[in-house]
Amino acid sequence: MKSALKTIALAAAIGLAAISGAAAQQVRVGFAAEPYPPFTSPDASGNWEGWEVDFMKAICAEAKLDCVVTPVAWDGIIPALTTSKIDMIIGSMSITPERQQTIDFSDKYYNSLPGIIGPKDQKFEPTPEGLAGKTLGVQVATIHQVYANKYFAPAGVTVKEYQTQDEANNDLAAGRIDAVQADSVAMLEFLKTEQGSACCDMKGMVKDDPEVLGLGVGVGLRKGETELKDKINAAIKAIRENGKYEEFSKKYFDFDIYGG
Structure with a gap:
């Protein structure tokens, strides 16, 4: 009986570990390697901070993604995405018809002229x-x-x-x-x-x-990554509706960065 219970407990533990692993999918997020305040900048310790860092943390928490900041030279950031060196781009990248020929985008998350x-x-x-x-x-x-x-x-x-x-x-x-x-x-x-x-x-x-x-700034994604795109779009919508977007935005702006 004890052996059977141990087997059941072990199976349950393995099952929970699998569920936990699935919930913490690791995603490499490409940022431009150079400072771009107030959106992204490394602090004295090399940790990234700024509005887009807060945005990334909010959508990754909402989507249950383990997001890892991966700095990339700006002029090579789209090739880094298409060759799977990174999994998405959060770097004030505007959604333009030219870029949409190569990569996909999430819904807009801010817009400014x-x-x-x-x-x-x-x-x-x-x-x-x-x-x-x-x-x-x-x-x-x-x-x-x-x-x-x-x-x-x-x-x-x-x-x-x-x-x-x-x-x-x-x-x-x-x-x-x-x-x-x-x-x-x-x-x-x-x-x-x-x-x-x-x-x-x-x-x-x-x-x-x-x-x-373009028509605003979106998260850059590889074409065909439908599941990840759906998660990101759902997360953007959720933080807009639950007040988290407005909460962290107030730390940086006295206007609506989401734009028209």
Whole structure:
């Protein structure tokens, strides 16, 4: 009888372990390797923090996923996903028709327009005509690079490309370029820093083009990963409805980052 009970107990333990393992599916989450405040930045100990880190933690807890942050160079982040080096991208990646040819996306989890910043002592409009003859910095492999080459370059604006956003911001602060285009939220964060507030101000938002700028930011996923996509979409909906999204967002923003 004792032997039978031990067998039953062992089987139950194995069954519970299997259930636990299934509930803790490990997912490698690709972040851009460089800081992108207020969304993602490593602290002094190398631990990642920021709004998108909080977002990741919230949806992974909701979806019962064991999410592991995996830093990847931004210009190689989509190839890292398609070759299974990572399992999803949470990195302020806009949902664009061009990217949708290669990867899939979750539902939108935030949306903001690009902004242009420049030196405080220079007055110009954030338009192709306003920047004619000037040099505009953008990060490679971003919607801002595509947008600048489509609208600004043909109007006589020199588009200078950078591997990281920090490099573009540093060149602007040093006076080596005349303006920078990037996500307006990230640019406003830069303008709060000692470096940014000393040199620059916001010139305004660029004219929207959904074909280039997309319809918001989504979690990047491999095509065919239907089960994971369904889990992520359900988790985004749940944290929007249960108040968790608003709760952690208030730590960073005094406006609705979800956007229209």
